[in-house]
Every structure is written in structure tokens, then in C-alpha cells.
Amino acid sequence: MQKKQTNLCTFAKNLDSIQMAVDIKIQPVETSKISSVDFSNLPFGKVFSDHIFQCDYINGSWQNPVIKPNEAIQLNPAAKIFHYGQSIFEGMKAYKDDKGSVFLFRPTDNCSRLNKSASRLMMPEIPEELFMQGLKKLLEIESDWIPTTEGSSLYIRPFMFATGEGFHASPADAYTFIIATAPSGAYFSGKVKVLIEEKYARAANGGVGFAKAGGNYAAQFYPTQLAIEKGYNQVIWTDDNTHQFIEEAGAMNIFVRIKDTLITSPTSDRILDGITRKSIIQIAKDNNIDVEVRKISVSEVVEAAKEGNLKEMFGAGTAAVISPIAGFGYQGTDYNLPELSDTFASFLKKKITDIQTNKSEDPYGWRIHA
Ligand SMILES: *Cc1c(COP(=O)(O)O)cnc(C)c1O
Numbered sequence: 001m002q003k004k005q006t007n008l009c010t011f012a013k014n015l016d017s018i019q020m021a022v023d024i025k026i027q028p029v030e031t032s033k034i035s036s037v038d039f040s041n042l043p044f045g046k047v048f049s050d051h052i053f054q055c056d057y058i059n060g061s062w063q064n065p066v067i068k069p070n071e072a073i074q075l076n077p078a079a080k081i082f083h084y085g086q087s088i089f090e091g092m093k094a095y096k097d098d099k100g101s102v103f104l105f106r107p108t109d110n111c112s113r114l115n116k117s118a119s120r121l122m123m124p125e126i127p128e129e130l131f132m133q134g135l136k137k138l139l140e141i142e143s144d145w146i147p148t149t150e151g152s153s154l155y156i157r158p159f160m161f162a163t164g165e166g167f168h169a170s171p172a173d174a175y176t177f178i179i180a181t182a183p184s185g186a187y188f189s190g191k192v193k194v195l196i197e198e199k200y201a202r203a204a205n206g207g208v209g210f211a212k213a214g215g216n217y218a219a220q221f222y223p224t225q226l227a228i229e230k231g232y233n234q235v236i237w238t239d240d241n242t243h244q245f246i247e248e249a250g251a252m253n254i255f256v257r258i259k260d261t262l263i264t265s266p267t268s269d270r271i272l273d274g275i276t277r278k279s280i281i282q283i284a285k286d287n288n289i290d291v292e293v294r295k296i297s298v299s300e301v302v303e304a305a306k307e308g309n310l311k312e313m314f315g316a317g318t319a320a321v322i323s324p325i326a327g328f329g330y331q332g333t334d335y336n337l338p339e340l341s342d343t344f345a346s347f348l349k350k351k352i353t354d355i356q357t358n359k360s361e362d363p364y365g366w367r368i369h370a
Contacts, residue, residue, distance in 0.1 A: 022133040024053070026141070027068040039147050042185035044319065045155050049145040049181045053134040056163070057124045057175040065130065067138055070180060078165040080172035086162035087214035088117040091318045093153040094139055094181075094370060096146040097358040102139055102370040105356045107132065109275050114158060117211035122171040123160055131158065138179055139370045151186035155319070161214075187319040191326035192233040194249060194313075196298055197223060198331070201240030202248065203270035210269055217251065224250070232329055234315075238298065239270065245295045252315030252323060253277035254296075257344055258304045259311065261290045276316040276352070279366065283351045286363075289344060298330060305335040313337060314345045322349040 029050045037047055048070050055065040081087050090110045095103050108128060115125040135156070139146070146154040158179045164172025200223035202216060203209020209216060220235070227235045234250040247265050248254055253274040256263045262284055267273040284291045304310035305328075313325040324345045327336040354360035355367055 022065055022130055024134065024137050025064070025066040026137075027066060028141075029069045032144075034144055037183065039152075039183065040149065042147060042152055042183055044184045044187050045157075045182045047183055049142045049154070049183065051138060051141055052181075053138040053179040055126075055130060055134060055177045057177070062124070062126065062130055062177070065134055067134075067141055073176075075163060076165045078167060080162035080164055080166065083167065084162070084169055084172075085213070085215045086121050086123055086172055086175075087159070088114060088121060088123065088161075089157060089159035089212050089214065090114050091212075092156045092158070093318060093356070094146055094156060095153050095357045096143075096148050098148075101358065102143060102146060103356065103358055104135070104139075104368045104370050106275050106279070106366045107135065107368055110158065113212065113273065113275075114160070117213055118160065120208055120211045121213055123162070123175055126160070126177055135179055136370055138181065142181055145181065145183050147183045147185075149185075153184060155182045155184040156180075157182070187321075187323070191324045192315075193231070193334075194234045194236045194325050194328045195227040195230060195232040196236045196246065196301075196328055196330040197227075197238050198243050199223075200235075201243075202237045204240040205269050207269060210267065210272055212272065220251070230329070236328060244299070245297055246301065247271050249313075249315035249323070249325070252317035252320065255280065255312075255314050255316060255344075256296055256301060256304075256310070257312035258300070259309050261292055262344055263292045263294065263296050264316075265296055266293050274317055276318055276321060279352055279364075280316055280322075280348050282364065283348055284344070287347075287351070301328075302330060302335065305337070308338075310335070310337060311340060312343055312345055321353060322346075 032050050050070060051067050052070045053067050055062050090113065092107060092110045093105065111128050111131040118125050156179060160175055160177045162172035163176050164174035202220050224235050236246050236254065237248045239245045239247055246254055248271060253264060264277060265271055281291055301310060315323040322345050325337065327334055355362045358367065
């Protein structure tokens with residue numbers, strides 16, 4: 001974190017001087033609600049574990065790290081989160097293997113991305129030690145909440161929002177950072193039909209598209225609803241300027257396979273630097289799949305579809321890992337993708353989830369013992 005704010009440098013130094021030991025207070029629930037949860041039938045992100053990790057940024061430093069019951073939060077109506085949307089988040093997962101060991105996947109990448117989002121929204125960065133120690137302690141306490149059935153995991157949602165008060169349109173002076181968790185089943189069932197967007201945009205040059213800022217998702221809901229009304233499941237975002245290049249698939253990065261080449265858009269101001277995306281690029285290269293990171297024009301995708309060269313399209317993100325696309329709509333025409341038995345999507349998904357869940361070797365050092 002090169003652009004660390006001065007006040008945080010002070011905090012980081014304080015941390016150094018106490019050997020990076022974060023003193024986390026533990027306030028356990030009186031009665032766990034775990035016995036009321038049906039672990040054989042988990043939705044995605046709708047059932048929450050007993051505790052959260054919380055830390056508050058007050059008077060220029062992070063304070064009061066605590067693990068406490070997951071309960072309603074009280075905020076003043078003038079808290080700036082409500083008015084100016086200073087709100088950012090991350091999405092990650094914890095997995096438990098047969099032996100009961102708990103693993104995270106590239107967790108410090110989530111921390112550094114959270115901090116990139118934070119600087120763009122004039123929010124304080126969070127020291128990695130605080131993020132990682134809060135996360136690990138929470139997972140230790142919530143260990144029984146980590147599901148083990150195929151495709152399931154403990155979805156982890158770190159987030160930060162402005163609690164500082166005032167109606168003046170300026171950054172808040174106080175923030176809260178929370179990590180909440182949700183035992184979850186697989187994200188999507190089935191292939192999705194997508195609509196290539198010709199009017200709306202999720203991000204613009206110079207904007208905040210690269211950040212996991214709450215407002216980005218609020219802005220996607222309306223165009224997505226229009227697509228749903230037309231019979232699609234999801235929007236393929238195109239560049240805001242010309243709408244001639246495909247950029248993301250809903251809240252996932254996009255991959256296109258033309259003949260045997262896998263193509264994904266380069267990250268930019270407008271495109272989120274997904275951890276799944278970069279892991280897929282690496283794994284594909286190491287398995288002799290021809291990968292190109294370059295702009296993908298809508299016309300080349302349409303041409304490839306017409307000529308039968310468009311073999312696959314899929315979204316990539318932590319929640320679904322890989323979400324195959326069945327077909328797309330563009331300018332009033334629907335194009336269907338072939339039903340292949342051997343897909344890059346399923347090959348890559350297995351490779352990545354086997355690493356995540358400790359079913360295979362991890363030559364990259366991505367899998368971290370929690
Ligand atoms: C979170 C997200 C992704 C995927 O990122 P991962 O790190 O792979 O989960 C892609 N695009 C958008 C817009 C996102 O919000």
C-alpha cells in the first residue's frame with residue numbers, strides 16, 4: 001500500500017511495536033443459532049453465522065477490534081453512508097477439508113483491493129495485519145459454520161462504511177469495518193442467458209468501476225432488471241463510450257473462447273481486477289491454453305458466433321467461481337452457444353476449486369491455512 005494515509009502509518013507503526021499482535025476482544029453469543037440451520041440445503045449469502053469482527057476508525061486510528069454477536073447496528077441518520085455512499089466491500093470464501101483444516105484463497109489480495117477501493121473513496125486503509133488477524137480469529141470462532149458439502153463454503157464479506165455524521169458533502173471522519181460470514185451453497189444453478197448492453201454502462205473512464213464500491217452495484221440493478229424483463233438473466237457490460245467492447249458479465253469478469261483461444265478484457269479504470277480472473281489466466285497458461293488479455297469487440301463475438309467459432313463464454317468471480325453462459329442477445333437477435341462436453345469452463349473450475357479446497361497441490365502458494 002504505497003498511498004497509505006499518514007494517520008494509518010502511525011497505526012501500522014504502533015502495530016509493529018507490539019509485534020503485530022492485534023488485541024481482539026471477544027464477546028460470544030449466549031446461544032448459538034447453528035442448530036436451526038439446515039446445512040444440507042444452504043442458499044447463497046442469506047444465512048449468517050453467529051459473530052462478526054468489527055473495528056472502528058475514530059480520531060484518525062483504527063480502534064476497538066472486537067468479535068461480537070451479529071446483531072443490528074445503530075447509526076445516526078446523518079451518518080454519511082446514507083447520504084454520500086462511502087461504502088466498499090470484498091467477497092471471499094473459507095473452505096474446510098476432510099480433515100477439518102480451514103483454508104482461504106489469496107486473502108491478502110482481497111485486503112489490498114479493499115484498500116484500493118478505500119483510497120478511491122477517501123476512506124481510511126486498513127492495515128493488513130488487522131484485516132488478517134480479525135479474519136483468522138473470526139474463522140476460528142465460526143469454524144463450525146464452515147460447510148463441507150460439495151460446492152459449499154463459508155462466504156466472507158468484509159466491508160467498510162462511513163459512520164461519521166453530517167449533511168455536508170465531504171468525506172466522513174469516522175468509519176466502521178466489519179467482517180460478516182454466511183455459510184453458503186453453490187451460487188448459480190444452470191447456464192445463464194445474457195444481454196449485451198447497448199445503452200447503459202456500469203463504469204466510466206476516471207470513475208470507480210475498478211473499486212468494489214456499493215454504488216456500482218446499485219447502478220447495475222436497473223439495466224439488469226430491464227434485461228430480465230426481456231428474458232435474460234444478466235447484462236454483459238460494454239465500454240461506456242462506444243458500447244463496442246465487452247467488459248464484464250454482471251458482477252463478474254468475462255471470458256470468451258473463440259476456437260481454442262481464451263480471451264479476457266484487460267483491467268482498467270472500468271474493470272474490476274478479479275482474483276478469480278487472474279487465477280484463471282495463470283492456470284490456463286500453465287495448462288497450455290492459449291490466453292489473450294485484450295479488448296474484445298462485440299462484432300468479433302457476433303462474427304465468431306455466426307461462424308460457429310464461439311465455443312464458450314463465462315463469467316468469473318469468487319461467488320460462482322465460473323458461471324457458463326448459454327447464449328447472448330444483441331440488437332434484437334439471440335445467439336446460442338454450443339453444448340460442448342469438454343469445456344475450458346469446467347476444466348478451469350475444477351482446477352481452481354481443487355486448489356481452494358485442498359484437493360490438489362497448490363504450486364502457486366495461493367491457498368492459505370487459516
Ligand atoms: C467482485 C467482482 C469481480 C470478481 O472478483 P473476484 O476477486 O474474482 O471475486 C468481478 N467484477 C466485479 C464488478 C466485481 O464486483
